Amino acid sequence: MKSILVPLGLLMAGGAAAQHEHHAPAAAAAAAAQAARPAAPAWTQQPLLLPARAARGERAAATLRPLGLAAARVTVFAADGPAERLKVDYSVGPEGARIEPAAPKIGNYHWVVAREESGAGVRIASAAWYFGNPGASPRELLKAPKHELEIVPEPLPREHASYRESEKWRFLVRLNGQPLPGQPLTLETESGSRSTFVTDAAGFATVLFPRDFKPAAAGEDAGHGPRRAAFVLSTGKEADGRRYLTAFNHTYGQDGDRNRSLGWGAMFGLAGMAAAVPLLRRRNKGDNGHA
C-alpha cells in the first residue's frame, strides 16, 4: 500500500509544483494586488462598495468605499440627466468616493461600479444607490450592459421596500450582455450565512434571503423601519483568457413579521368590528315613500 502511495504523493507534489511554476507570475500578481486592496470586512472576501454613514438629512451625495479590491475610481451610471452625466467617474479618496446624482434634482437608483484589473484578472464590485429624489425608472439602466460579467437585479426593490429575510428575488447573470445559464451565484450575508444558487436557462437565479438576523440587543435602537444588514452576491467566470469576478452588494432587512403581532392586530380589528355592530341593530323599515 505504502509503495503505491509514495509515488502517487510524489506525482501529486510534482504536479502541484509544475502548476505553481506555470502560474507563478499570475500568483505573484494576485498576491501584489491583494496586498494593495483595502481589507474586506470579516464576513466576506468578495469586493464590496460600502457606504459611509451619511450626515442626518444628507441626500444630495453619498460616500462609497471600495473594499476587497484596489480601485482608484468608482463609476456612477445614471438613468436620466444630461448626456455627459449619464456615466461619471469619481476618484477614491481615503474615505472612499463621494458620489452625486446625475443632476441635483434627479434621484432614484444609480448604478455604481468599482473595478480592479491585474494580471490575476478583473475584480468588479457593483452596487445600486438610491438618491432620495424623483428620477427615471431604473429599468433601462439595468438593461444596458455596463461591464463584462454582471449580476443584475431583476428588479431592484422599489422605493419604500427592500430585500428581506425569507424572500425570493431574481438576479440575472450575464457576460458581455448575454445571459449565462448554469452559472453559480454565491450569497454571503453580514450575519454569516452563505449559500449558492445556479442560474436557469435564461440566466436568472432565484435567490432566497436567509432568515439569519440575530435578536436585537437590549436597548438597541430599532431606528426607522426594519433592521438592515449587508449582503453580497458574487460569481466568477473565465472568458477571453481572463478571470472575471463580479460582486453585487446591497442591504436586506429583517422579515416584516418579526417584532410584529398578527394576533394583536386581528384583536384590534375585531374590536373595531364589534364597536360597529350596534349600528346594525336597527332594521330597515322598508317604506320610505319614494318608490
Place this chain on the structure above:
Amino acid sequence: MPKTLFPTLSRLRLAVQIAMLFVTVYGSVIVGNYMADKISSALPALSCAYDQMNGGYCMLVPTQHIIHHRIGEAVVRAQQITFQMVLPLLMTFVSFFAFFFVLGKTFCGWVCPLGTLQELIGKLGRRLGFGLRRFEEGDLGGVKRLRPVKWLILLGLVFVLPLLTGLGVTPHSLGNPFCDICPSRVATTLLTGNTEQLALRLGDNVSFGLGAIANLLVGFVLVGALAIRQPFCRICPLLAMNAVFQRLSPMRLKKKMHDNCGKCGICSEACPMDIPEIAKEEGRKAYHEDCTLCGRCAEYCPQDGTIQIKWGPFALFSSRREYYKRKVKGELPDGTVKPVKFVRNAARPAADSVDA
C-alpha cells in the same frame, strides 16, 4: 352601446370605481414596479404606498415624508427655509394639482380604493336589509359635528406631527402618523394577500398605539359601512385637502334653486355623505366641502337641470325628471334596492309561442 352598458350614471361610476380599484391596488402589473413608473406619487386618492402592487401613491405620503425629512431636518440644521428646501413639497402639490385640476373631487367619489370598498360594503348592507343609519338629528346626530375632524386630522397628523418629528421634538415613530392610522393601508394591503400591515409593531408603544387605531378604524369601517354610508370618508384628511382646492378645478357640482328645493329632500337622502346643504342651498354653498362628486344628488333630483355635474362650461350630467323616474324604480335614494323577484313560469308563454 355605452348606454346599454351604462344605463345610469351610477352604473358608469361603479364600472370606473372597480377599474380604479384594480389600478390603485394592483396597478403595478400594468404600469411597472418602480416609483418612476407609477401614475403619480401624489394622487388625490388613498392609494397606499405600503401596498407593493399599487399603480400610484396617495399625496399624503410624500407630504408627510417631505415635511418630516426635508423641512423639519433642514430647520434643525439651522438653515433658512429656502425655496430649494420646500421645492419637493411644492412639486408634490404641483403633481397633485395636475391630476386634481382635471378631475377635481371625483377622485373621492370615483377613484379612491377605500371609498369604493366602503361603497361596495354599503351595497351589500342594503342587499342584506341592514337599515341605513344617517348623520342627522334623530339618528346619529347632525353631520356638522363630525366635519371638523377631517380638518384636525389633516392639520395634526399630516402637517404638524411630521414637522415636529423632523425637528426632533416628537419620536421618530410619529414621522408619518396619518399613514400609520390610515385604514386604507390595512385594507388595500390585505387585498394583495399581505397581512404585514394588519400585524401590530411590538416594542414601540407609539407605533403599537397608532397601528391599533388603524385596525380599530378598519374593523369599524368594514362593519359600519353595512349601515353608514362612507364612514371613513367623513373624517378623511384627503377629503379636506381636496376641499381646499375644490374651487380651483373646473370639475364641480352646480345647483340652482327650484321652488321645491328644501321640501322634498331627495337629493340629500341620496347623498352618501348626508349633506343637508345640497337640498337647502344653491351655488357655492351647495357644492359643499364634504361633496365627493359622486353625482347621486343629480341622479335623484326630479327637477330638470336643477343639479348638474359640470366641467367648465360643459354639463356632463344634468338632473332630469324622466331619468329620476327610471332610476328610482331600480334603487331608492338611500341605496335600497328592489328585492329580486323570481316570477314563476315567466318563460312559459315564450316557450308556448315557439311551440305554436
